[in-house]
Amino acid sequence: MGVRYAWKPGSRINLDAEKAGRELEDIRKQSGGALTQEAVVERARSANSVLHSHFTWEDAEAAEKWRLSQAGDLIRAIVIDVSRSNVEESKLLRAFVNVEQKGQRHYTSTVVALSDIDLRAQVLRRAWEELEAWRQRHAELVEFARVFSAIDETKRA
Structure with missing residues (x-):
């Protein structure tokens, strides 16, 4: 039985999953069994790589996307303490959740x-x-x- 690759439900990756999965497995094998983000980016630099089009190669645009990613990390990491007293054990709750209103996703x-x-x-x-x-x-x-x-x-x- 061979391995078949697919993107998980809800994934927004616009690559052929079968080709991408085979290339990722090839990178893993060539890296001594360890698939790292660095190795993936390095392989994807080549325009011949199946993975190339997934990445933003224009530095200013990539930097802005990275800052947006960091903003998302920040929003998802902040919590509030909803315990009812100083005696009660802290109860941490995410401060913000992602929702959709009027066709737009936001926190x-x-x-x-x-x-x-x-x-x-x-x-x-x-x-x-x-x-x-x-x-x-x-x-x-x-x-x-x-x-x-x-x-x-x-x-x-």
């Missing part, structure tokens, strides 16, 4: 999103999607069988 306060019926439904739907994606990534781990059963039970309820 909004988690507290606001969870207080709005439509936004809460979006947050819950995304949480289920992420949980299912985690489950698929770790489906081969029998040690999580009870967790998988709990997920199924919760979803039915």
Whole structure:
């Protein structure tokens, strides 16, 4: 049985997954078994690489994209403490969540999103999607069988 490559659901990568997967595997093998981001970028520099078109090679544009990526990292990393007293153990909650309104994706306060019926439904739907994606990534781990059963039970309820 051969390996077949595909992009995970929701992925926005506009490359042939089969060709990209084979090239990534080739890079891994040529790098002594370790696939690194540096090795991928180095291979992708060649216009002949299947991976080349995925990257932004114009430096000013790439720098701006990197800053936008850093801004996203910053937004996703900030949390708020929602514990109700100084005695209670800290309860950390993401400060902002990604939602869609009027056809545009953006971040909004988690507290606001969870207080709005439509936004809460979006947050819950995304949480289920992420949980299912985690489950698929770790489906081969029998040690999580009870967790998988709990997920199924919760979803039915």
